[in-house]
Amino acid sequence: MDVSTVLVLVLAAVAAIVVTHRVAERTGLPAPAVLTVVGICYALLPGPNAELDPHVVLTLVIPPLLYSAALNSSLRGIRDNLRTVISLSVLLVLATALLVGAGFALFVTGATLAAGVALGAAIAPPDPVAALAVGRKVGLPPRLLSLIQGEGLLNDATALTVLTVAASAATGSGFSAWSALGRFIEAAAGGVAVGLLVAYAVRWLRRWSQEPLVLNAVSLVTPFVAYLLGEEIHVSGVLAVVIAGLAIGHQGSRSVSGASRLQVNAVWQLIDFILEGMVFLLIGQQLPTVVRGLDHYDVSTVVIASAISVGVVLLLRPLWLLVTQFMPRRLHARLGGEGSERLTAREVLVLSWAGTRGVITLAAIYTLPLVTDSGAPFPDRDLLLFCAFLVVLVTLVGQGTTFAPLVTAVGLRANPVDQARLRNEARSAAARAGLDRLNELQETKHEADEDEAFAALRAQIENRLDRYQRRLESLEDADDVIPTNPEYEAALRLHAAVIDAEREELLRLREIGQLPDSSLRVLEHELDHREVLLPQRHPR
Structure with a gap:
């Protein structure tokens, strides 16, 4: 494929991503499902047609996507719900892999247990992109978002480790339960250690320089370094990326300036937008490849293998969630912290339907070798590829498109009034802390000409406190709908009109030669920040 063809494909992909996201916004459908x-x-x-290269995906695509997700995740939320998170991300993955393997060994003619476990490991880990996109849009409670x-x-780390062990057994390298367990523990512990080491190194670099461009460069290379x-020291590189992202994101507010954080966040939003779009387009394009490999299989074999794969994925998850809720309450608290409580029936239903699979499933199954150690073809590799693709298609399109209606039907969403009240209380607390610090500084000041600066800043903070208090008062009698506030609607229109007028005047000065472009960009940057800080249409 020549360079011009590659460029055309990339341009077509970007155009498809942009148009698809617009369609998704208009229809309410999740963009990943539409892109697929x-x-x-x-x-x-x-x-x-673009074919999936598993090594490219696992090395160049998965690390930045996982790192970005970890940066924006709640370490406190994960810790408070650690029991459920471990149950879903480790134990359920192992159970899925073993159950699919047993099903293949018992009911699929000629299939081996090791090959079935390899497939089960590949289809076990959900890709939360679609579920999170829908969940945030419909207002899922923070606890469920943290769990997802x-x-x-x-x-992913659990699934890839199990897949490696199963593939080794299927290719004739031998299998030992104790060896597999030891390998799993070694990979997990090593991945955590590497992630913490990389996070410490990034923290040191942030102390060395707060230049936004330098921090952007460091942030971009961090997931690949981790x-x-x-992978170089043969531990879980995926887990290393996740731990590094969680640690860096949790401490980022203290070690990064505001300007750097705004720029870094903007860069990662763009990367997420492009990579996620490319990934889901790539998933859909694998259909001809996986279908071509089924020519030498009986229809009954394909149907049975497909039913086992899809059935285990769809049925085991809700059963697992239900059974694990009957564990002793003291074990919930011991593993999950003070915030760990049993899931309600509605939460179990929503979490059961949030198990959409994605590119990690296809990338994992494509890593299966073509031949075994003896030179024979890998057992049923084409069938495994088809089953993995079918699971991705059923969950991503089927569950992804019906997730929002399900959440709406069960009425499980965060109360917007509670969210608005919580944020304004936090804003008030932060403003009071700033006012207290200002008073402390004024008591220790030595220059009389600073009085005016203290007075001006105090007036600004007190005005903000008054505004937050009025917002809280407007929410006192609200139920679950934030009332329209004419004050903020008017403020939005007035501020927007003033900023538009200022921007037009700057452009006019540039056109008549009174303002150079370099100065225009600086002043436009100031206007852009003011525009970002405009009051929302509803007080939040």
Whole structure:
């Protein structure tokens, strides 16, 4: 494939991502599911098609996506719900792999246990991108969002380790339960150690320089350093990326300036947008490849293998969630912290339907070797590829498109009034802390000409406190809908009109030669920050 063809494919992919996201916004459908369908439609057209290279995906795509998700995850939320997170990201992955393996060994003609376990490990880890996108849009409670995030961050390491062990057994390298357990513990412990080491190094670099461009460069290379270092010493590179992201994100507010954080966040939002779009388009384009490999299988064999794969994935998750809720309450608290409580029936239902699979499943199954140590073809590799693709398709499109209606039907969402009240109380507390510090500084000041500066800043903080208090008062009688506040609606219109007028005047001065472009960009940057800080249409 020549360079011009690659460029055309990339441009077409970016255009498809932009258009698909617009369609998703208009229809309310999750963009990942729509992108997957678009990828399938494109794959059916004549012309070149992109094939999934598992090593490229695992090395260049998965690390930045996991790192970005970890940066924006709640370490406190994961810790408070540690029992459920471990249950879903480790124990459920192991149970899924073993159950699929047993099903293949018992009911699929000629299939081996090791090959079935390899498939089970690949299809076990959910990809939370679609569920989180929908969950945030419909207002899922923070606890459920933390559970979905925590599971999605930690389950990949479990699945890839199990897959490696199962693939070794299937290719004739031998299998030992104790050896597999030791390998799993070694990979997990090593991944945690590498992640903490990388996080410490990044923290040191942040002390050395607060230049936004330097911190951007450090942030961009961090997931690749963590992943490659973990893989180089034969531990879990995926877990190293996740631990590094969680540690860095948890301490980021103290070690990064505001300007650097704004820029770094903007860069990662763009990376997420492009990579996630490319990933889901790539998933859809694998359809012709996986279908071609089924020519030498009986229809009954394909149907049985598909039923086992999809059935285990769809049925085991809700059963697992239900059974684990009957564990002793003291064990819930011991493993999950003070905030760990049993899930309600509605929460179990929503979490059961949040298990969408994604690119990690296909990348994992594609890593299976073509031949065994003896030179024979890997057992049923084409069938395993098809089953993995089918699971991704059923969960991503089927569960992904119905997740929002399900959440709406069960009425499980965060109360927007409670969220608004919590945020304004936190704003008030932060403003009071700032006012207290200002008073302390004024008591120790030595320059009389600073009085005016103290008075001006105190007036600004007191005005903010008054504004937050009025917002809280407007929420006192609200139920679950934030009332429209004419004051903030008017403020939005007035501020927007003033900023537009200022921007037009700056452009006019540039056009008549009174303002150089370099100065225009500086002043536009100031206006952009003011525009970002405009009051929301509803007080939050």
